[in-house]
Amino acid sequence: MHPEDAMKFYQARLALHDFNALLPVIAEDAVFWFSDGDHKGIDAARRAFDAAWQAVENEVYTLEDLRWLAIGDSVASCIYNFHWKGMAAGEPVWGGGRGTTVLRKDAEGWKIVHEHLSPANAFKTAEA
Known part of the structure; x- marks a missing residue:
């Protein structure tokens, strides 16, 4: 697997909203920097991903302009640029920003060791 394949796998598996589906491309010692901290x-990452998926129903997350x-x-x-949309408290919400991902190759293949997401629009509703 090439690092590009790992990122494609990651994006496709994010749509499943199942952290276990992401494990093949996340390192045990990964560090994720999100707007909430x-x-x-792995355990801390799992809690962060699960909390995000619970907060936004039917979330769709996309990466664009990956370089x-x-x-x-x-x-x-x-x-890359990232975008997300979904529903929260019965209202449409969306946001996005910029991301950086660092991958490391180990015996099992390419794995994410760091991801830093910087929101441009952290949270919007249809009324905003």
Whole structure:
């Protein structure tokens, strides 16, 4: 698997809203920096992802304009724009921003070791 394949896998599996489906491409020591804080390790990442999926019903998450900054034999990094939409408390909500992901190759393949999402529009409703 190439790091590009790992990111495609990640995006496709995010749509399942099942953290276990993401495990093949997330390192045990991964660090996720989201607008709600830092999430270090698999257990913390699981709680953060599950909380986001519970807060926004029928969430659709997309990555656009993905650009690879570096691809080496064991480390790769990319940047992208992200967008999400769904329903919260019966109202349509959406948001987006910019992301950075760092992947590391281990014996099992390419895995995310860091993701940093910076929201441009953290939370919007139809009334905003």
